[in-house]
Amino acid sequence: MREDFQVYIDRYTARMKVARSEDRPAIRKEFADWYYGLSEAEREEIKPFWKAIKDRARQTIAEIKDALNELQQLQDVRIVVEGAEYDLHEWITISEYSRIHNLKVSRVQNWISRGVVPRNKVLAIPQLNNVKLIKNEIYTKV
Known part of the structure; x- marks a missing residue:
C-alpha cells in the first residue's frame, strides 16, 4: 500500500x-x-x-x-442435592433472607416450622452440615 x-x-x-x-x-x-x-x-x-x-x-x-x-x-452457580439441581441465585440462607426482608431469623425459622414457608421452598443440605436454604420469595400466611 x-x-x-x-x-x-x-x-x-x-x-x-x-x-x-x-x-x-x-x-x-x-x-x-x-x-x-x-x-x-x-x-x-x-x-x-x-x-x-x-x-x-x-x-x-x-x-x-x-x-x-x-x-x-x-454466574451459573448451581448446587445438586439428592439428584435435584438448584440455582443458588434463587436460594439463600435463612439469615440472608432475614436480612434482605428485614425480619428476625427466629421469625423465619418459625414460619418454616409452622408451614408458612412450604416444605418445597426450604432446602436442607446434609453435605454442608444441614445448612438450610430458603427460596427467595415473599411468604405470607394464607
Missing part, C-alpha cells in the same frame, strides 16, 4: 479511537469522501488493509464471546 494511504488511514483510525461519539459521523464522512474519491485501482491497493481490520475485528469478537461465556459460567 502506498505510504500516503497508510498515513491517512492510520490518522483516521487514531482519530476514531479518541473521538467523542458525536464527532465520529463527521470523521467517517470525511474518510468516506476520501475513499470514494480514489480510483478503483487505488481502492484495490487498500484491500489488504481492510482484510487486516476485519481479521482483527473477528479476533476481538471471538475473544469477547469467550469472555462472556466464561462470565456466564461464573
Whole structure:
C-alpha cells in the first residue's frame, strides 16, 4: 500500500479511537469522501488493509464471546442435592433472607416450622452440615 494511504488511514483510525461519539459521523464522512474519491485501482491497493481490520475485528469478537461465556459460567452457580439441581441465585440462607426482608431469623425459622414457608421452598443440605436454604420469595400466611 502506498505510504500516503497508510498515513491517512492510520490518522483516521487514531482519530476514531479518541473521538467523542458525536464527532465520529463527521470523521467517517470525511474518510468516506476520501475513499470514494480514489480510483478503483487505488481502492484495490487498500484491500489488504481492510482484510487486516476485519481479521482483527473477528479476533476481538471471538475473544469477547469467550469472555462472556466464561462470565456466564461464573454466574451459573448451581448446587445438586439428592439428584435435584438448584440455582443458588434463587436460594439463600435463612439469615440472608432475614436480612434482605428485614425480619428476625427466629421469625423465619418459625414460619418454616409452622408451614408458612412450604416444605418445597426450604432446602436442607446434609453435605454442608444441614445448612438450610430458603427460596427467595415473599411468604405470607394464607
